[in-house]
Amino acid sequence: MKAIRKTAPRPGALEWAEVHVPECGPGEVLVRVRAASLCGTDAHIYSWDGSVRDMILTTTDNFRRPRIIGHEFCGEVVEVGREVRGAGPGAAEPIRPGQLVSAESHIVCGACYQCRRGQFQVCTGERIIGVHRDGGFAEYIAIPAACIWVNDPALVPVEVACVEEPFGNAVHAATEYDPRGQCVVIFGVGPIGLFSIIVASAFGAERIIAVDTAAFRLDLASRVGAHTTLLTAPAPGGDAPGRARERERIVGLIRDAAAPFEADLVFEMSGHTDAIDTALRAARRGGKVLLFGLPKVQAVTLERYAEDVIFGGVTLKGIVGRKIYDTWIRTRELVSRPDVRTRIRAVITDTIPFARYEEAFQKMIGRESGKVVLRVSQD
Ligand SMILES: [Zn+2]
Ligand SMILES: [Zn+2]
Incomplete structure (x- = not known):
């Protein structure tokens, strides 16, 4: 064979x-x-x-x-x-x-x-x-x-x-917490992100927002059920202030698109280190962040650990298999x-x-x- x-x-x-x-x-x-x-x-x-x-x-x-x-x-x-x-x-x-x-x-x-x-x-x-x-x-x-x-x-x-x-990865991620009536934000709409949109939508998510650096994938995201798609700059311009500005911009757009909801469930499926920070910033206080994307690097540094995770009372959940x-x-x-x-x-x-x-x-x-x-x- x-x-x-x-x-x-x-x-x-x-x-x-x-x-x-x-x-x-x-x-x-x-x-x-x-x-x-x-x-x-x-x-x-x-x-x-x-x-x-x-x-x-x-x-x-x-x-x-x-x-x-x-x-x-x-x-x-x-x-x-x-x-x-x-x-x-x-x-x-x-x-x-x-x-x-x-x-x-x-x-x-x-x-x-x-x-x-x-x-x-x-x-x-x-x-x-x-x-x-x-x-x-x-x-x-x-x-x-x-x-x-x-x-x-x-x-x-x-x-x-x-x-x-x-x-099944998407089914696992999108049903870990009941998406019914929730606002779901997905960072990274490769195949699993796209599948997650399908699952969240099938199980009654109220609002689905997709974020990616690839217009092609965002187009697919709206075809399979995302209500809003947000194009973010790919690996924005090296310097820390530029990247922080891009994060703020995306978080602002998510806030506007989510209203009157807030980001209840945030799926990080890109594995990009900037996206991990943005996902944490975007999650509402008391929200849940599901982590699935594998970064290309071993160590990941969180920019605002105390504010975004501890004071935000956010739940972090790794999803595997x-x-x-x-x-x-x-x-x-x-x-x-x-x-x-x-x-x-x-x-x-x-x-x-x-x-x-x-x-x-x-x-x-x-x-x-x-x-x-x-x-x-x-x-
Ligand atoms: Zn696989
Ligand atoms: Zn075993």
Whole structure:
């Protein structure tokens, strides 16, 4: 089979390789991949920068052996391994050949303190598909049965199924606090920010304001449900006073757009250090700030920590992964709604064959895109 592999710990270093179809081990399911999507994590693996690189350096063999990347995908079950729990009678959702399935990309240990507390999304023993074991940018992938999510093919088309995992990030973020009747401000409307608009809107947010440096993405944001879009200057002019002025300007515009509400829920999904400060400034007193965007640097300094966080009585909440399986169950509810599926499809701006993955990465990094999907050629 063909697969996209990372072959060395440096920028680029991807190859379109001919490899063996993986074996379906005990407790595993073999999936014939139909489509996959590019994640910010894949872009970091490709560009070899930021916190993802540091995580890989400390938890893997650092691509000494080539690794098939990719963790957002869907496909058909072709083989169910021995000892698969969830395949037999009595299972809530039996796994059978032919089903269209998506995958939870985090393989959790089930034994650590967090897992025993039911917080699987922060498992300390987790392994990530496409990072710690071979991923889904391939024609076939074998994954633990616990990662399988079975879709109803009558309701969920392939292009929606292949983005359910990243959509789940947005479901997790936008349902952590009930968005009903709230004013939601989203910094950074890449795919997850755009998905968050869809989820917040579906769950009854009263006002949604999107902030980004890319006009292309803001345009998508209004198409999927943002009421107001605000274009901010990209990495404004180096000097601290200039950046502070830009922050004040954006905070003022948010205040005007929110009235008579104030920014109840603020999602920081850009990972830009200026945006983190602006998000904290924008949140109302007593508001909540959800932090999802990964900065390219290790250390982040908050300009007005005491005023914005302590005196503001603001709640900060880090969002990682999806709640297993609560987020998936909510996701299923959402994707069964035709209006939600239409909006998810609007976020998918590019569908590119697997073999042209370089083009797909460039498209994504260039930010003139929403979600970029890789399609296995159907023969
Ligand atoms: Zn991802
Ligand atoms: Zn665990």
